[in-house]
Amino acid sequence: MFTNRIKIGAFNMMITSYNFKQIGDVLIVVLGQDKGIQTSKKNGNIVALKNEDGKIIGYNIFNVSSITPEIKNQNGQVILSDNQIDKLNEAIVSAGFDTKLPSKVSPKFVVGFVKSMKEHPKSSHLYITETEVEDGKTLQIVSSSPNMQEGIKVVVAEVGTMMPNGLIIWPSELKDVESDGMICSGRELKIPNAPDRPGALILPDSYKIGEPFDFDKAKTLFDE
Structure with a gap:
């Protein structure tokens, strides 16, 4: 039996990806694991994805280049700058959602x-x-x-x-x-x-x- 092992439960994570050619001007944000039945709620250009207990586990942010124009230079996984995260969080709050993107995510x-x-x-x-x-x-x-x-x-x-x-x-x-x-x-x-x-x-x-x-x-x- 191993000792001093950290069991992973809730964890601080954010994965963001962008592929204009494949899905258009949409930023995909993953904040947690999809378990059970997933639901969604759309406010304006932002769709919040929720797991079966109502927790937001991700966002699809449409027309994202209107929020952060430099995103169009990206393809695949995106590492957001602090300034980009601030702008996206302003848009998320303005759309009526209270789960913000984390400002700091540890290296994976x-x-x-x-x-x-x-x-x-x-x-x-x-x-x-x-x-x-x-x-x-x-x-x-x-x-x-x-x-x-x-x-x-x-x-x-x-x-x-x-x-x-x-x-x-x-x-x-x-x-x-x-x-x-x-x-x-x-x-x-x-x-x-x-x-x-x-x-x-x-x-x-x-x-x-x-x-x-x-x-x-x-x-x-x-x-x-």
Whole structure:
């Protein structure tokens, strides 16, 4: 049994994406996991999406370039500036909604350290890890990486992360064992020249546990 593990319940997250060619001038905002029956409410150019208990878990903001014109230069996942968040929150409040976009969201791709691992009791190819992500905070993450081992530094996609392929990481269960995050491969992170096979990306010792994963720095990890 692992100790000092943080169980993920409510979490601070926001994922925003924009694709003018595919869906038009609409900002997609994800604030929480969709569970059960989803409902929506439209006020003006803003649609609030709610889960079955009435909590707002996202917004679709139409004609968003009228609020923040620079959004039209974006495609895919968008990292909003503080000024953009302020303008969008003004529009959300003016539309009659009281759930604002968070002003600060912690980085989701972080450097982790596999403190311990054990075989999954119901699978011969899964491992249950206790992975530190910052200052003693550890997550239980179930991994299928064939090169998984104790004492390595890895890239952790925490709950609330959007992967490069668009997949969002949520709390999950793999064969009845909780998993709060994902240990990533170089291929999943789309790092140049990463091997096209399963396996955790093992980082050099120079990477610091808990720091945001630097995708630009990682571009040379697989250079010959």
